[in-house]
Amino acid sequence: MKRRMICLSILLIAATAGSALAQNAGVSSGYPTPKNGFSPAEQRGHGLYLRYCVLCHGVFGDGNGDNAPFLDPRPRDFTAATFKCRSTPTGTLPLDSDLIGTLVRGVQATNMPSWRPLTDENRQDLVAYIKTFSERWKTEKPGDAIKIPPETPVSxxxxxxxxxxxxxxxxxxxxxxxxxxxxxxxxxxxxxxxxxxxxxxxxxxxxxxxxxxxxxxxxxxxxxxxxxxxxxxxxxxxxxxxxxxxxxxxxxxxxxxxxxxxxxxxxxxxxxxxxxxxxxxxxxxxxxxxxxxxxxxxxx
The missing domain is CATH 1.10.760 (Cytochrome Bc1 Complex; Chain D, domain 2)
Structure with a gap:
């Protein structure tokens, strides 16, 4: 039964990602209005989040969405602001470009799909909203991207x-x-x-x-x-x-x-x-x- 639910959840995620290109314009009517003080980008991101992300990551961004119990590994908890894929040193916040990169490519060996069908603006708005879940973004700055030297020859x-x-x-x-x-x-x-x-x-x-x-x-x-x-x-x-x-x-x-x-x-x-x-x-x-x-x- 659990395996069946996992398969259904994965199919739902894939279907949602695949329909994003046709639906990503005009994310507004029909969705709850976010709390006062949100920037226009955060408000647009809120609508996108409710459409594409909430079933896994949850209304509060804590990774406890309806699909979460059936997913392995579990969805990311945005309230902790701890991210796997970063260009910044361990323990530091990622750059916006790191989060956008994750949205573009997805995360291999997880149920996180690529959201490449979304527009660049959509992805920037989603990142803006995701950052509202943790106070860390108000008190800390992202780390500096590490330097990657030229690759040595393969031998x-x-x-x-x-x-x-x-x-x-x-x-x-x-x-x-x-x-x-x-x-x-x-x-x-x-x-x-x-x-x-x-x-x-x-x-x-x-x-x-x-x-x-x-x-x-x-x-x-x-x-x-x-x-x-x-x-x-x-x-x-x-x-x-x-x-x-x-x-x-x-x-x-x-x-x-x-x-x-x-x-x-x-x-x-x-x-x-x-x-x-x-x-x-x-x-x-x-x-x-x-x-x-x-x-x-x-x-x-």
């Missing part, structure tokens, strides 16, 4: 170094050795609301290049440096050098085994994934001997 050496980092930093404890989100710690992870959360499955991409917060290598680099707020996935900005981050990006691309990419072509030419196995086995053996059982990275 078998870079991929090997990335694989070694994946082992050394124990990313596999959450994400699994094949990047499928099935590491030994995966079943124990919870988000900031104490809800179970699955580590990201890099291997599920198949021919789709998307990660949770974008499709380009720089999007994955950004996640390493900003973290995924509200989840166990931390920022590595203080412990990882830019070149190391690019090496890890290149290695993680090879986990998308059914996707054609430069990284996979380079690895295949060097003999395939078997050339990386020795350090993988060594890390697992060392971990088994570690009586403390500490992990250095979290799932997202």
């Amino acid at each position: 078998i050496e870079s991929i090997r170094r990335g694989h070694e980092l994946f082992q050394k930093m124990e990313c596999w404890k959450c994400h699994g050795q094949q990047g499928r989100g099935d590491g030994p710690s995966a079943s124990t992870l919870t988000d900031s609301k104490d809800q179970p959360i699955r580590p990201y499955n890099f291997a599920m991409a198949r021919n789709d290049s998307r990660f949770k917060c974008g499709s380009e290598n720089q999007d994955l680099y950004r996640i390493f440096m900003t973290g995924v707020d509200g989840t166990p996935m931390p920022s590595f900005a203080d412990v990882m050098q830019p070149n190391d981050a690019w090496d890890l990006v290149h290695y993680l691309r090879t986990l998308q085994t059914e996707r054609r990419s430069k990284e996979n072509e380079v690895l295949k030419a060097a003999g395939g994934a078997a050339t990386l196995k020795s350090s993988e086995n060594k890390s697992e053996n060392n971990s088994a001997a570690d009586s403390n059982g500490k992990t250095h990275s979290g799932g997202h």
Whole structure:
């Protein structure tokens, strides 16, 4: 029964997103008027929110809409102003462009669809209204976008170094050795609301290049440096050098085994994934001997 309700909810979300282009003009009559003091953009955003967002995110923006009990992961709680996909440092508010980017592309591996059919103005108005749910927007400023240096060349050496980092930093404890989100710690992870959360499955991409917060290598680099707020996935900005981050990006691309990419072509030419196995086995053996059982990275 629960699975059926989830499917119905997903179909409803998809149908709503698909009809947005035909309906996004004239969002006004028939909807409750927001409280006094709202700007014109916030008032327009309020109407859009009631049309497209309220069933999942709720009237109060707390993620407790009618569809929420049937969705995994649960919808974002805007009252906390904690966002996963940001260009700003961990713990800081995102830029408006970050929120608009999420509306445009959706969020991979969740029920949040792309709202690309909406106009640019519609999306800006929605962001303006979403920001009214949390007092943080009145007392804090968004962080500054992190700097992303030029990507280093893709090479078998870079991929090997990335694989070694994946082992050394124990990313596999959450994400699994094949990047499928099935590491030994995966079943124990919870988000900031104490809800179970699955580590990201890099291997599920198949021919789709998307990660949770974008499709380009720089999007994955950004996640390493900003973290995924509200989840166990931390920022590595203080412990990882830019070149190391690019090496890890290149290695993680090879986990998308059914996707054609430069990284996979380079690895295949060097003999395939078997050339990386020795350090993988060594890390697992060392971990088994570690009586403390500490992990250095979290799932997202």
